Amino acid sequence: MKRLIFLSTLLFIVNIHLGFSQSVEIEGKIVSTSNVENIHVINKTKQYFTTTNKEGLFIIYVSINDTLQFSSIQHKMHSVIINDAVIASKNIFVNLKEQVNELDEVLVGKILTGDLASDLKNVEGDPPINFYDVGIPGYTGKIATQSERRLSEAGEFKPKMLLGALTGGISLNPILNGISGRTKMLKNRVAIESKETLIRSIKARLTVDFLASNPLKEERLADFFYFCADDPNFLSHCYRQSDFKILIFLRKKYRQYQENIKFSED
Template identity: 25%
Template sequence: MKTKIGILLLTLFCQLSYAQIGKSRLIKGQVRNDLVPVENVIVFNTKDHTGTNVNTYGSFEMMASVNDTLVFSSLVFKSKRIILKEEDFLKPKIFVPLEVFTNELAEIIIKARKDMSPVSGNTQKYVDLQYFGDEKSSPKNTAMPPDGSIDKGMDFVRMYKDVLKIMRKNSPEKTDFHQQTSFSDYVINHVNYSFLSNTLKLKDDQIKLFLVFCENDSKSRSLMNPSSEFQLLDFLSTKNKEFKKIIAN
């Protein structure tokens, strides 16, 4: 009798655990970097095909479940993937560190963090620290050879500069491509990650830049409605061909 009760309880526990794993729940998180403020990052749930943007403080929240994969893509930071665990949902907020691209992106505008307060008092010691060559202030790019080339690899910094140069040439009046993100927001919420990744063959590091590239086309504004779903996918496919030509040079 005790054995039967034990088996019954074990079965109920397994069913409850399975139900919790498959159930979508709200998860909150924050992306971080020790060197620069983190913003203009998009987050995709590759399983549920949902996405969102982090806010100006690097925070985000979205529906997800255990074993879902979150993909983080940005212009300034290297992409990152994390697989959610049960303990992540028990925390008030998960923290995701992002690594900045080693070479400086001269064309990228990085806005100052809004919640930072000015330094008061004797500031000379802080000025001196700016020139101290520790590991964080002067990181070495161990993945890049001294001549700046990558054997059978892709230089994302060079690629970003080429794309941004083309956008500025076509629209010289635009100086900060981070400001207008409405089209990117729409695509993130209405287009599956699998379409961007599998159909368009975009790498995680390329997705954010590609959306900004598409957004720079005035035609993108007319496709932000449910009745233009097929036209939107066709537009993205066409822009992807242009995008691939630029980054291939």
């Protein structure tokens, strides 16, 4: 009985040895126009498995007539049958073709004609939900400019804040910004931007009506409007005023502007 077990074990070891002696280790290289790292290399005959490195190199055991299968997301699946030449050279080069995934052409929504009025009529769907629909309070006023937001963050310095700063009751930012002059600088910047925004609006709305009775050369037009904006009373005469009152102010500045031109030419 012991002898039978010994012979069976010996035959098993011999068969394993013969099996390995019939397999050889080969080195392979993948060639492709796409990424060649982490490509799966499977010996389907013997169920060996490996992957390629970043250069597309791999090592695997094979025997004659074994089937190697190469696969990856980026490449088309490819199979190679091992022949005598591969066994003799212990090298194999495999050229894989890139997998191109083409999507079927689909038409989403309606075809646009380019006519805005017509295309808007063809738009389907519900309008977006706003804060009124869900009962959430929201801001509907004028959106602050960047300079206005920075001025708000800087805060307004007041002498009484000094006591609060000593007790830790308020932020030091308004005090520091007031002392350094940053708050004043931001106020000036906001004022300048407000003037520029207002003068652009006036120029866009009233230029035609104004020039009808107040002739001015084209090259002097921009200079004239900035001359108006430099007036200390510009905002009080033009901000949130009717176009009629703004035109009265512009005609007054027009006479002053013409006098300045005449004086400079003389």
